[in-house]
Amino acid sequence: MNLYSIKELLKKGTQCLNEKVTVQGWIRSFRSNQFIALNDGSGQKNLQIVLDYNNFNTDLLKQLTNATSIKVNGVVAESKGAGQEIEVIAEEIEIYGYANPEEVQETILQPKKHSLEKLREQAHLRFRTNTFSAIMRVRNALSFAIHKYFNENNFCYINTPIITGSDAEGAGEMFTVTNFNLNNIPKSDNGDIDFTKDFFSKKTSLTVSGQLEGEAAAMGLGKIYTFGPTFRAENSNTTRHLAEFWMVEPEIAFYDLDKTMWLAEDFLKYCIKYAIDHCKDDLVFLNQRFEDEQKQKPKEEKTEHNLLEKLDFVLNNSFVKLSYSKAIEILKKSKPNQKGKFKYPIEKWGADLQSEHERYLVEKHFKSPVILYDYPAKIKAFYMRLNEDGKTVRAMDVLFPGIGEIIGGSQREERLDILKNKIEDFNIDEKELWWYLDTRKYGTVPHSGFGLGLERLVLFVTGMGNIRDVIPFPRTPNNAEF
Amino acid sequence: MNLYSIKELLKKGTQCLNEKVTVQGWIRSFRSNQFIALNDGSGQKNLQIVLDYNNFNTDLLKQLTNATSIKVNGVVAESKGAGQEIEVIAEEIEIYGYANPEEVQETILQPKKHSLEKLREQAHLRFRTNTFSAIMRVRNALSFAIHKYFNENNFCYINTPIITGSDAEGAGEMFTVTNFNLNNIPKSDNGDIDFTKDFFSKKTSLTVSGQLEGEAAAMGLGKIYTFGPTFRAENSNTTRHLAEFWMVEPEIAFYDLDKTMWLAEDFLKYCIKYAIDHCKDDLVFLNQRFEDEQKQKPKEEKTEHNLLEKLDFVLNNSFVKLSYSKAIEILKKSKPNQKGKFKYPIEKWGADLQSEHERYLVEKHFKSPVILYDYPAKIKAFYMRLNEDGKTVRAMDVLFPGIGEIIGGSQREERLDILKNKIEDFNIDEKELWWYLDTRKYGTVPHSGFGLGLERLVLFVTGMGNIRDVIPFPRTPNNAEF
Numbered sequence: 001m002n003l004y005s006i007k008e009l010l011k012k013g014t015q016c017l018n019e020k021v022t023v024q025g026w027i028r029s030f031r032s033n034q035f036i037a038l039n040d041g042s043g044q045k046n047l048q049i050v051l052d053y054n055n056f057n058t059d060l061l062k063q064l065t066n067a068t069s070i071k072v073n074g075v076v077a078e079s080k081g082a083g084q085e086i087e088v089i090a091e092e093i094e095i096y097g098y099a100n101p102e103e104v105q106e107t108i109l110q111p112k113k114h115s116l117e118k119l120r121e122q123a124h125l126r127f128r129t130n131t132f133s134a135i136m137r138v139r140n141a142l143s144f145a146i147h148k149y150f151n152e153n154n155f156c157y158i159n160t161p162i163i164t165g166s167d168a169e170g171a172g173e174m175f176t177v178t179n180f181n182l183n184n185i186p187k188s189d190n191g192d193i194d195f196t197k198d199f200f201s202k203k204t205s206l207t208v209s210g211q212l213e214g215e216a217a218a219m220g221l222g223k224i225y226t227f228g229p230t231f232r233a234e235n236s237n238t239t240r241h242l243a244e245f246w247m248v249e250p251e252i253a254f255y256d257l258d259k260t261m262w263l264a265e266d267f268l269k270y271c272i273k274y275a276i277d278h279c280k281d282d283l284v285f286l287n288q289r290f291e292d293e294q295k296q297k298p299k300e301e302k303t304e305h306n307l308l309e310k311l312d313f314v315l316n317n318s319f320v321k322l323s324y325s326k327a328i329e330i331l332k333k334s335k336p337n338q339k340g341k342f343k344y345p346i347e348k349w350g351a352d353l354q355s356e357h358e359r360y361l362v363e364k365h366f367k368s369p370v371i372l373y374d375y376p377a378k379i380k381a382f383y384m385r386l387n388e389d390g391k392t393v394r395a396m397d398v399l400f401p402g403i404g405e406i407i408g409g410s411q412r413e414e415r416l417d418i419l420k421n422k423i424e425d426f427n428i429d430e431k432e433l434w435w436y437l438d439t440r441k442y443g444t445v446p447h448s449g450f451g452l453g454l455e456r457l458v459l460f461v462t463g464m465g466n467i468r469d470v471i472p473f474p475r476t477p478n479n480a481e482f
Numbered sequence: 483m484n485l486y487s488i489k490e491l492l493k494k495g496t497q498c499l500n501e502k503v504t505v506q507g508w509i510r511s512f513r514s515n516q517f518i519a520l521n522d523g524s525g526q527k528n529l530q531i532v533l534d535y536n537n538f539n540t541d542l543l544k545q546l547t548n549a550t551s552i553k554v555n556g557v558v559a560e561s562k563g564a565g566q567e568i569e570v571i572a573e574e575i576e577i578y579g580y581a582n583p584e585e586v587q588e589t590i591l592q593p594k595k596h597s598l599e600k601l602r603e604q605a606h607l608r609f610r611t612n613t614f615s616a617i618m619r620v621r622n623a624l625s626f627a628i629h630k631y632f633n634e635n636n637f638c639y640i641n642t643p644i645i646t647g648s649d650a651e652g653a654g655e656m657f658t659v660t661n662f663n664l665n666n667i668p669k670s671d672n673g674d675i676d677f678t679k680d681f682f683s684k685k686t687s688l689t690v691s692g693q694l695e696g697e698a699a700a701m702g703l704g705k706i707y708t709f710g711p712t713f714r715a716e717n718s719n720t721t722r723h724l725a726e727f728w729m730v731e732p733e734i735a736f737y738d739l740d741k742t743m744w745l746a747e748d749f750l751k752y753c754i755k756y757a758i759d760h761c762k763d764d765l766v767f768l769n770q771r772f773e774d775e776q777k778q779k780p781k782e783e784k785t786e787h788n789l790l791e792k793l794d795f796v797l798n799n800s801f802v803k804l805s806y807s808k809a810i811e812i813l814k815k816s817k818p819n820q821k822g823k824f825k826y827p828i829e830k831w832g833a834d835l836q837s838e839h840e841r842y843l844v845e846k847h848f849k850s851p852v853i854l855y856d857y858p859a860k861i862k863a864f865y866m867r868l869n870e871d872g873k874t875v876r877a878m879d880v881l882f883p884g885i886g887e888i889i890g891g892s893q894r895e896e897r898l899d900i901l902k903n904k905i906e907d908f909n910i911d912e913k914e915l916w917w918y919l920d921t922r923k924y925g926t927v928p929h930s931g932f933g934l935g936l937e938r939l940v941l942f943v944t945g946m947g948n949i950r951d952v953i954p955f956p957r958t959p960n961n962a963e964f
Binding site: 133156179444473 | 581609619639642646660661684701704715717726963
């Protein structure tokens with residue numbers, strides 16, 4: 001009696017004909033007192049279990065309800081039904097856990113289509129749905145591809161701190177981390193909070209980016225990447241924002257921006273290809289979901305490509321690389337700008353690009369992923385390398401259809417004097433960054449890096465529309481359930 | 483002119499003879515105005531650059547100081563010196579960043595042995611030291627091995643939440659996460675803190691374990707693992723504790739404890755073997771460090787094996803599997819117990835084992851890694867599966883020499899009624915765990931899992947003595963610098 005996961009057994013298929021096997025899983029459906037669709041989470045496809053109800057007692061048959069978990073001993077046979085090569089003829093069935101149909105009615109486990117909102121309310125159970133388990137397997141494949149890519153290219157994985165004493169990361173609003181009793185916060189004589197009495201003897205927050213620490217690591221290890229959670233205490237209730245999300249941040253000594261743009265493109269294509277190669281069943285299922293969803297949409301909102309075509313399109317085309325200045329020229333002359341269709345009209349160089357502009361460039365003008373570079377210094381962070389024109393910096397954003405910015409990066413300012421001026425211009429306390437400045441003092445080198453929000457990549461590859469549906473337990477304003 | 487990382491070039495060795503190459507890195511030493519030891523972080527070994535000082539101007543030569551970063555164009559030649567196969571004869575040298583020797587004197591970058599404490603104070607620079615860069619590369623290899631192992635075995639990587647609204651994880655003291663202005667915390671009419679006004683509309687903390695959410699995921703996806711940061715707000719200033727550390731938590735549907743013990747052993751051996759296979763230079767270096775350190779120790783503290791022997795020993799021996807009850811018998815009769823040498827004498831069954839007991843079993847009695855199982859229910863967590871004896875639970879701890887507990891795990895209580903009784907016994911509010919109980923309602927299955935602290939594994943494989951030296955930026959009481 002060989003134990004198989006359902007994915008393994010379906011993969012082996014007719015190789016296993018007549019083999020005695022054990023399989024385990026949850027019942028997805030039980031038809032005609034004869035056919036069980038069994039799923040154990042290993043893959044999208046169910047295994048068909050066939051039973052002769054004359055061979056099983058009625059009490060057991062009554063318990064074979066949706067969501068009930070069972071163990072089956074049986075023999076592999078060729079399937080007469082469509083859609084599967086093999087099935088298992090049950091000889092013995094053991095019930096692990098019965099699921100009462102009346103109780104199941106109140107959950108998402110009943111065999112009925114549920115809204116994604118409803119699934120989110122039962123995030124602890126949605127792992128057992130086709131849609132969410134497919135998304136989780138794609139997320140897993142993408143995460144592994146990220147580690148594999150960097151490993152193959154000799155990057156060193158670095159865990160930058162989650163709890164940070166630094167106020168200067170500058171990527172967004174921060175959550176406070178404290179061990180104080182909030183009912184009794186120690187104060188100094190002058191009435192200020194006495195942070196020296198807190199756990200870390202200073203004010204601490206949750207990190208918004210591991211970049212600055214990542215740069216320090218790259219200044220010794222050469223090529224590094226981080227992959228960990230980051231946080232934003234921003235009250236953004238959108239389909240694109242989470243208070244807690246996972247970020248990938250490579251940082252590479254001796255790389256200029258051109259090399260980094262090449263790296264970003266190569267990296268994204270590698271990850272997407274890995275998912276296509278390793279999650280075929282899940283992507284076929286999600287593609288069907290995507291097409292069904294498209295059918296419900298008004299004509300002007302329909303996309304040109306289905307999900308699988310969209311992924312292929314990204315793989316098979318070079319990303320357009322375009323300077324910010326040229327992008328502004330295109331946008332100024334564009335139809336929506338001329339006709340007053342942009343909410344934020346583009347009038348002159350220096351404008352911060354909004355999602356509507358990015359999407360116009362990607363989806364209408366170039367119909368391709370676009371990498372914009374050399375942005376105005378004023379709209380970008382202090383650590384980006386100043387160009388010789390004195391007004392632009394070596395920043396880049398990778399823009400994807402439907403998603404907008406998927407990667408943001410830059411060559412970093414490695415020249416100590418210019419960096420110090422920038423820090424002053426940005427009103428950052430230099431003392432906060434003593435250690436960061438040190439990395440420019442003792443053998444500074446040109447270097448670059450970028451940040452990828454994992455969830456944005458998962459959104460793109462799964463074709464989902466809401467970022468809360470691509471992370472197991474989303475954290476958003478007013479929601480930290482589970 | 484081909485660009486190489488130093489690791490790549492040294493690996494290719496004499497294959498590259500007479501090739502024109504470019505290399506980049508930081509100067510580790512410059513001897514006799516002729517020999518530069520160059521390191522770019524790609525590996526432990528430096529590349530020797532040979533220059534004829536007649537071909538370079540004096541100003542440039544003066545700038546070739548320790549820590550200075552350079553780019554070298556040159557030709558690969560067979561090396562006459564010992565310890566390397568090839569060297570690069572410099573034709574052009576470009577300086578990226580000069581390091582002033584007077585300033586470098588104040589840092590750990592000067593060529594002198596520094597204490598590990600001193601390195602910690604300059605955590606942003608220690609990536610450029612032999613010891614710390616070796617540790618980081620080993621940590622990277624172990625992290626990748628963890629992902630690779632689970633990927634090859636069809637586990638799905640799950641990111642459980644970092645910010646949690648649950649008070650019931652039970653693994654330790656929690657940090658508070660808040661978006662309140664601590665100077666002005668909203669109160670209700672009755673004077674209590676009004677958490678409904680905080681970001682998540684409830685009290686939130688940093689997770690101490692992703693296990694409970696991981697179980698929910700395994701109840702749909704079958705085999706899952708988490709790998710992320712966890713936190714303890716405990717004032718433990720020891721060489722074994724961090725306030726922020728990385729934890730790996732696999733959780734497997736349909737696994738009993740026996741299978742999980744087997745998994746833990748197989749997993750640990752796989753990771754250690756991966757590090758040995760992929761970090762040879764770094765482990766040879768760390769082994770030398772370990773042996774040098776041993777020489778300083780009094781005889782009774784010296785270990786039987788050096789670092790490499792210790793790793794081989796773990797790979798080549800089966801872990802001893804022993805019930806808690808048998809361990810107590812052994813400990814009761816042991817010499818240190820009889821002679822009153824244990825700080826906590828073992829008097830009877832039910833005693834909580836201390837580090838001294840675990841180390842006695844592993845290092846003196848069995849001289850082998852040991853897996854203890856079937857612990858008294860009273861000293862273990864509420865979610866562990868009750869044995870038929872009604873007094874022990876299906877818990878296990880994997881104990882390693884020098885480290886003590888490296889893995890803790892258990893079969894989980896999948897029976898709803900028994901779990902509910904346990905929750906009541908442990909005075910946990912059942913409402914807090916509504917969703918966790920749900921996973922036992924709709925098709926519950928036997929399942930198990932364990933937790934591995936990454937830093938403990940890195941400690942073991944690198945032979946380091948203090949956990950602060952195996953994580954880039956340690957977080958401990960009174961310390962959240964960088």
